[in-house]
Amino acid sequence: MLALSACTVHPASILHPQGAAARMEYQLFDFSLVVMTGVFLSVVIPLTYVIVRYRKRSADQPLPRQVEGSHRLEILWTVVPVILVIALAVPTVGDAFRLAAPAGPNALQITVIGHQWWWEFRYPGLGIVTADEMHLPAGQRVELTLQSADVLHSFWVPSLGGKEDTVPGQTNTMWLEADRPGTYPGQCAEFCGLSHSLMRFYVVAQTPSAFHTWAHGMRHPATTPRTPLATQGLAVFNQFGCGGCHTIDGTPAQGKVGPNLTGLGNRSVIVAGALQNNAADLTQWIHDPTAIIPGTVMPAFSGLSPQQMTALTAYLEGLK
Numbered sequence: 673m674l675a676l677s678a679c680t681v682h683p684a685s686i687l688h689p690q691g692a693a694a695r696m697e698y699q700l701f702d703f704s705l706v707v708m709t710g711v712f713l714s715v716v717i718p719l720t721y722v723i724v725r726y727r728k729r730s731a732d733q734p735l736p737r738q739v740e741g742s743h744r745l746e747i748l749w750t751v752v753p754v755i756l757v758i759a760l761a762v763p764t765v766g767d768a769f770r771l772a773a774p775a776g777p778n779a780l781q782i783t784v785i786g787h788q789w790w791w792e793f794r795y796p797g798l799g800i801v802t803a804d805e806m807h808l809p810a811g812q813r814v815e816l817t818l819q820s821a822d823v824l825h826s827f828w829v830p831s832l833g834g835k836e837d838t839v840p841g842q843t844n845t846m847w848l849e850a851d852r853p854g855t856y857p858g859q860c861a862e863f864c865g866l867s868h869s870l871m872r873f874y875v876v877a878q879t880p881s882a883f884h885t886w887a888h889g890m891r892h893p894a895t896t897p898r899t900p901l902a903t904q905g906l907a908v909f910n911q912f913g914c915g916g917c918h919t920i921d922g923t924p925a926q927g928k929v930g931p932n933l934t935g936l937g938n939r940s941v942i943v944a945g946a947l948q949n950n951a952a953d954l955t956q957w958i959h960d961p962t963a964i965i966p967g968t969v970m971p972a973f974s975g976l977s978p979q980q981m982t983a984l985t986a987y988l989e990g991l992k
């Protein structure tokens with residue numbers, strides 16, 4: 673069973689690094705595993721041999737000759753561990769500095785803000801603000817500036833790099849890079865309240881041209897509804913005060929409590945990846961958010977009629 677459990681390739685695994693930062697960390701992991709396995713075997717094999725070879729064979733067997741102290745052995749088992757600790761420390765400290773170094777002038781800058789319980793991604797150079805899905809160009813270094821809107825969170829994309837905390841009132845940085853286009857799951861790795869375990873997100877690495885297409889779409893989002901149904905939806909959005917908490921660029925909705933909904937139609941997931949981006953899931957969310965994210969500040973809008981809901985979701989889905 674144990675051997676079989678190693679068969680799946682899980683996308684969120686430090687054991688399958690998909691970028692430069694993750695690979696450095698994985699190589700350290702591999703190296704320590706080899707060293708530690710050597711230490712384990714060099715203790716357990718002689719120990720097992722001694723236990724079997726010198727066990728008490730009969731009740732009247734006398735005690736063996738008692739010996740005490742051996743300078744040679746004591747020097748050996750002091751010097752060997754010191755050498756091993758140095759061998760582990762040199763690459764670890766070196767990588768820690770390499771990972772903390774600035775990502776270079778060509779790095780794409782993204783600000784990551786942890787909220788209870790969702791992730792906000794801002795691209796200061798591109799004028800984009802979004803949530804849940806962090807897009808980046810594959811093969812290019814990305815420098816992350818990490819902040820928190822409320823409590824401690826920890827940003828973690830296992831297959832792309834290590835964890836870095838988002839700390840209230842403080843700014844941390846890290847860099848990461850994805851070798852190839854793909855979708856890499858991430859999650860909050862620091863207990864941050866009731867729905868901590870639901871605080872997920874995705875890193876969507878794209879070819880540079882696909883990334884630019886995405887960025888262009890996000891910078892020039894639809895702001896006016898394109899169908900009569902969506903126009904009704906905008907009225908519902910205003911009537912129920914959604915704009916008090918949500919921003920939609922180019923509209924009067926400028927709320928800052930919840931995720932920025934600009935370009936929402938371009939996303940594949942909503943609500944920290946707990947739901948898909950379609951009319952049915954949006955309806956479920958707007959009707960009863962606490963059923964999905966216990967403790968969320970978004971109130972339930974159970975008073976919407978089915979017609980109002982259809983119009984509202986048509987408006988939201990059309991934001992692309």
Ligand code: HEC
Binds near residue numbers: 942
């Ligand atoms: C009191 C503030 C508040 C109000 C009012 C509010 N929301 Fe929200 N909304 C939030 C918060 C906070 C979240 C993030 C929940 C999470 O992921 O944990 C959210 C999430 C969402 C999401 C998912 C967005 C994403 O990026 O995943 C949608 C869609 C949404 N709200 C639509 C609406 C609509 C439509 C209305 C009006 C009917 C509305 N909200 C009213 C606070 C609010």
Ligand SMILES: [Cu+2]
Binds near residue numbers: 786825863864
């Ligand atoms: Cu968190």
